[in-house]
Amino acid sequence: MDFLDQILRVPLSQLPFYLITLVIAFTVHEFSHAYFANKFGDPTAKLLGRVTLNPTVHFDLLGIILLLIAGFGWARPVPVNRDNFSKPRLMGVIVSVAGPLSNLLLAIAGAAIFAALLQFGVVSPYMGEDKLSQAIHIFFSLFIVMNFFLCLFNLIPLPPLDGYRILEDVVPRRVLGKLQQFEQWSILIFLVILIVPGLQAYTIGPLYGAAHSLSQHFLVFFRVLFGA
Template identity: 80%
Template sequence: MEFLDRILRVPLDQLPFYLLTLVIAFTLHEFSHAYFANKFGDPTAKLLGRVTLNPAVHFDLLGIILLLIAGFGWARPVPVNRDNFRKPRVMGVIVSAAGPLSNLLLAVVGAAIYAALILYGVVNPFGPQDKLSLALDTFFNLFVVMNFFLFLFNLIPLPPLDGYRILEDIVPRRVLGKLQQFEQWSLLIFLIILIVPGMQQYTIEPLYKAANFLASHFLVFFHTILGG
């Protein structure tokens, strides 16, 4: 247990809530890609059984382990063949954006529920709590922050993230060819972020700070709205 505490990014007692958050966040993220790709005429994901809310088909073990240890990771990518779209570039942007937007939706809905729980005294983040209240407080805090983080992280314009796929579909074709020349370096960039000491304070940490900022402001917003 002590060894796990040292290597995990989150405290061991929060691990179940963290994993539950990832199950929901990754599943809806990948389902959203698959759903819209199928809607727009590409059956690739559907034929592979990816248009589903079954978490088992979307999870990548290495991606989950890295997220727990390093603070960033991934699920199994949904294969998309843009040639099947009637308007490949426009529909490609929508399909790519659907994943991060699903995390944004989860974060906003989670913030609304969390604010309601605080407002009606079910949880009390600033005072003593029983086991159920503490569990709800811990889960919704993680759920909101992590989904805001995944929303922001996936919009980074580096392959294979969704932000890069969106960029591919909106830049002029002459620029696209130059972009694709750098795809081979994407893994190296991620390894640098992961391995080089001190790099995360300039890469991953600012995203977590931004996620916490969004979470706190949405909580205040919903507390104000619900409190009348």
């Protein structure tokens, strides 16, 4: 117990809520990529059984472990063949955006539900000693913040994240060739700024801060909306 508490980024008592959040967030994220790719004419993901909300086909064990202990991780990427799209660049952008957008929508939906529970007195604004109230507070707090974080994190324009795939589809082709020349170094830079001690305060830290801020703003917005 003590050992796990020391290496995990979240308290062990919150781990079940954290894992439930990741199951939902990662599954919906990867399903969104697969769904739109298939919708636009690329059957690659469908043939691999990825157009599904079954979490077992989307999870990458190493990615989950790293997210729990290092603050960043990944699900199993959905393979996309843009050559199958009638408009490869436009549809490629939509497929790439679909993942982060799904996390944004999950975060907003979570904020709306939590705000409604608070505003209509179903759940006390204070956790108190009631176990059910504590569980609801912890789950929704993690669910909203983590989905906002995953949305922002995946929009970073470095490989292998969605932000880089979006960048590939919007820059001129002459620029794309130069980007691909440095792709392997970009991945190395990405790993260095995430892993090297001290740098996380300037990389992941601000993203978590922005996610927390968005969470609070949306909760206030929905509480005001429901109280009107």
